[in-house]
Amino acid sequence: MALPTIELGPMDRFDYIPIALILRDTNPLHLDRVYAQERGLPDVVQQGPLNQAYLYRYFTSLLHDPWDLLATKMRFAANVFPDDILTCGGEVLAVAPMEAGGGIVTCAVWQRNQKGETILKGEAKARIPSGD
Amino acid sequence: MTVDRTALIGRPLRAATYTVSEIDVNDFLGVVAEPDFAPADGSEGRAEAASGRFAPPSFAPFVAVLGLLKTFDWQEDFLFDYRTGTAMFGEQAIEFHRPLLVGESVAISAAISDVYEKQGKQTFDVIEVTFDIKSREEGDLLMSGQQSYILFK
Numbered sequence: 001m002a003l004p005t006i007e008l009g010p011m012d013r014f015d016y017i018p019i020a021l022i023l024r025d026t027n028p029l030h031l032d033r034v035y036a037q038e039r040g041l042p043d044v045v046q047q048g049p050l051n052q053a054y055l056y057r058y059f060t061s062l063l064h065d066p067w068d069l070l071a072t073k074m075r076f077a078a079n080v081f082p083d084d085i086l087t088c089g090g091e092v093l094a095v096a097p098m099e100a101g102g103g104i105v106t107c108a109v110w111q112r113n114q115k116g117e118t119i120l121k122g123e124a125k126a127r128i129p130s131g132d
Numbered sequence: 133m134t135v136d137r138t139a140l141i142g143r144p145l146r147a148a149t150y151t152v153s154e155i156d157v158n159d160f161l162g163v164v165a166e167p168d169f170a171p172a173d174g175s176e177g178r179a180e181a182a183s184g185r186f187a188p189p190s191f192a193p194f195v196a197v198l199g200l201l202k203t204f205d206w207q208e209d210f211l212f213d214y215r216t217g218t219a220m221f222g223e224q225a226i227e228f229h230r231p232l233l234v235g236e237s238v239a240i241s242a243a244i245s246d247v248y249e250k251q252g253k254q255t256f257d258v259i260e261v262t263f264d265i266k267s268r269e270e271g272d273l274l275m276s277g278q279q280s281y282i283l284f285k
Contacts, residue, residue, distance in 0.1 A: 018160075019160075019163060023198050024198060025201070048221045050164070052190075052193040053164045053191070053194070054164065054190075056188075056189050056190035056192070057164060057166060057188070066169075069228055070228055071225070072224075072225065072226050073226075075223040076220065076222065076223070122223075
């Protein structure tokens with residue numbers, strides 16, 4: 001079963017400043033367009049953990065409680081740049097009942113840009129309370 | 133000269149700590165709005181706002197990335213010059229053992245669990261790091277997992 005998709009964006013380069021401060025990572029690749037372009041990139045690169053955060057938020061928004069999240073496994077496949085539009089989606093791969101009631105759902109999750117390129121792909125596992 | 137990093141397998145990295153600060157979480161929520169985890173506006177008082185408040189799961193990758201960056205030195209532990217070389221994240225796997233609390237201090241322990249070379253458009257080394265993140269106060273496990281780093285040759 002496919003999960004609903006959501007669209008996010010456009011991505012905002014000014015968001016990269018607080019994210020750089022939180023990560024204590026002021027690599028100019030994320031903040032200085034000229035520096036990034038000198039290295040063959042079209043623009044500054046959005047920080048990978050921010051891409052992940054959007055995919056986490058997408059998946060956990062589908063859960064009964066966001067902290068029903070049990071595990072994730074994600075691979076970084078491509079970069080995100082300012083003004084990109086991201087789409088998050090997924091698919092239920094398996095549902096395993098638990099003895100105590102409820103179950104554990106395993107989903108494929110992905111994030112793509114407006115060109116259809118995969119940014120992140122992986123799996124997420126979560127608890128489903130009984131009755132859901 | 134090509135660097136052989138396979139001797140790094142098994143290398144323990146340095147212990148590190150991080151506090152899931154209210155400032156970091158609020159700054160994060162200013163970018164990644166999470167309706168279920170609204171930032172404290174200060175009107176309820178700092179202590180009350182921070183008391184027992186959960187950080188969103190979307191903040192967890194930040195804790196892992198930030199915590200792990202404190203456990204190694206690119207040159208000393210990965211034999212990699214970050215100023216001239218190109219590195220990127222590969223894959224991250226996390227198991228969640230309990231929610232993260234705003235204000236709690238965590239301890240990160242990590243070790244290099246594998247190193248291997250791969251060939252894409254370029255040749256690169258993959259360094260896999262296995263980590264545990266525990267509460268410093270209670271010692272209970274919050275998160276565990278693996279993070280890989282891609283170091284281009």
